[in-house]
Amino acid sequence: xxxxxxxxxxxxxxxxxxxxSDSLPEELxxxxxxxxxxxxxxxxxxxxxxxxxxxxxxxxxxxxxxEQYCDYPFVLCFERIxxxxxxxxxxxxxxxxxxxxxxxxxxxxxxxxxxxxxxxxAGKQLTAMAQYILLYFLYDEENVYHSKLEISQKLEIxxxxxxxxxxxxxxxxxxxxxxxxxSSMVTTTLPKKELFERARPYLRNPVQKKxxxxxxxxxxxxxxxxxxxxxxxxxxxxxEHKVRAMEKRVFLDTSDTLxxxxxxxxxxxxxxxxxxxxxxxxxxxxxxIVDSISLKLSLEGESDKTVEMNINKLLNS
Numbered sequence: 001x002x003x004x005x006x007x008x009x010x011x012x013x014x015x016x017x018x019x020x021s022d023s024l025p026e027e028l029x030x031x032x033x034x035x036x037x038x039x040x041x042x043x044x045x046x047x048x049x050x051x052x053x054x055x056x057x058x059x060x061x062x063x064x065x066x067e068q069y070c071d072y073p074f075v076l077c078f079e080r081i082x083x084x085x086x087x088x089x090x091x092x093x094x095x096x097x098x099x100x101x102x103x104x105x106x107x108x109x110x111x112x113x114x115x116x117x118x119x120x121x122a123g124k125q126l127t128a129m130a131q132y133i134l135l136y137f138l139y140d141e142e143n144v145y146h147s148k149l150e151i152s153q154k155l156e157i158x159x160x161x162x163x164x165x166x167x168x169x170x171x172x173x174x175x176x177x178x179x180x181x182x183s184s185m186v187t188t189t190l191p192k193k194e195l196f197e198r199a200r201p202y203l204r205n206p207v208q209k210k211x212x213x214x215x216x217x218x219x220x221x222x223x224x225x226x227x228x229x230x231x232x233x234x235x236x237x238x239x240e241h242k243v244r245a246m247e248k249r250v251f252l253d254t255s256d257t258l259x260x261x262x263x264x265x266x267x268x269x270x271x272x273x274x275x276x277x278x279x280x281x282x283x284x285x286x287x288x289i290v291d292s293i294s295l296k297l298s299l300e301g302e303s304d305k306t307v308e309m310n311i312n313k314l315l316n317s
Contacts, residue, residue: 013039015046020069028066036072040108044095045070048077056088073107084167125204128278129157130165134174134199135293137188138314139284145178145185155283174199193315196293206277207298208248212241214259215270219244223281225290225298226273232289233306243273245281245290245298286310 014037021034031051037044045066063074076089076096089096090104097103126134136155140146148166152159166186169175174195175188188195213219219242224232226243241263246254251274261271275281275298284291290298292310299307 013037018045018070024069025065028062028069037075039105042073042108044073044075044105044107046075046077046097049079054078056085056092056094059094060092073105075105082167082171084163124202126199126202127165127168128204128206129161130168131204131206132157132279132283133162133165134169134195135279135284135291137175138192138196138293139291141317145180145187147183147185151186156280172199172202192317196311196315203293203297204278205297205300206279206281206294207245207275208278209276211274211276212261212263212271213274214261215242215272218254219246219272219274222246223285223290224288225275225281225295229289229295230299230304230307233304241271241273243275245275245277247277247280247282251276 016036018034018036021029024034031049031054033048033050035046035048037046059076066074073095076094078085078096078098080101081089081096081098086096086102086104093106095105095107097105132155133151136146136151148159148162151166152162155162166175166177170177174190175186177184177186179185190198222244224243225245228239228241228243230236231239258274261269263271277294281290281294284294286292289295292307292314296304296307296311
């Protein structure tokens with residue numbers, strides 16, 4: 001960091017470990033390292049963020065507690081940040097530095113942005129909301145421009161989740177935000193087949209967990225998935241038990257009303273295998289069956305000709 005400040009701004013910075021960090025409560029020490037930096041004759045407390053799950057809202061709440069231990073200006077230090085994260089930090093007047101990349105220290109009147117390093121997503125999976133938004137574009141018949149507000153309303157997810165999901169997909173060059181008139185609109189420049197193929201390495205199983213519950217009318221109204229969906233597609237006849245999909249949010253709201261069943265013991269009860277999904281399985285259903293892309297992902301590599309045909313038909317439409 002010292003060389004970055006010297007080479008970039010031509011100023012000398014002296015950085016030392018802050019010995020008082022051992023006296024901090026655990027919530028202020030967890031995932032962070034502290035040092036004192038003297039720059040332009042002013043001392044500041046550098047808080048190096050060591051984890052990927054940093055939450056600005058939590059940090060803002062913790063600042064008052066931290067001020068009891070140190071009255072220096074605070075400077076957050078990240079290995080990398082996105083343009084969206086930078087925007088949030090500046091809006092909240094939070095000083096920060098990304099060595100070899102950018103810094104913002106309003107208490108010194110310094111603001112410098114060289115370039116952004118997008119976080120590496122190779123080998124990682126999309127978040128649930130990013131995948132949900134991707135499906136929105138894959139199943140979009142017209143392949144037109146959509147505002148983030150429109151996506152939020154149609155998918156019934158928060159505008160914040162849309163913003164984060166779109167940003168994630170933009171970093172993978174799957175979606176782009178373009179100006180259309182006075183508005184910023186989200187779209188893709190890729191044909192559906194290429195969009196899917198580029199996204200394939202990052203797609204995740206939508207199923208968070210599975211459980212067996214006593215059958216009722218509400219469960220039977222849910223979308224069909226799993227082996228039951230394959231039986232319906234291939235007309236294999238009666239299956240051993242029904243398999244249905246429920247969004248995690250709905251499950252959390254209704255879990256108290258569900259009766260858990262152990263098929264190995266409850267021989268007198270009709271039950272349903274319930275898959276709890278990370279996103280809404282209802283939105284893109286094919287009739288009464290979950291969408292084919294999500295179904296394929298939920299089957300974890302199991303291949304089915306009808307499901308593949310449905311996906312190919314979609315991608316070539």
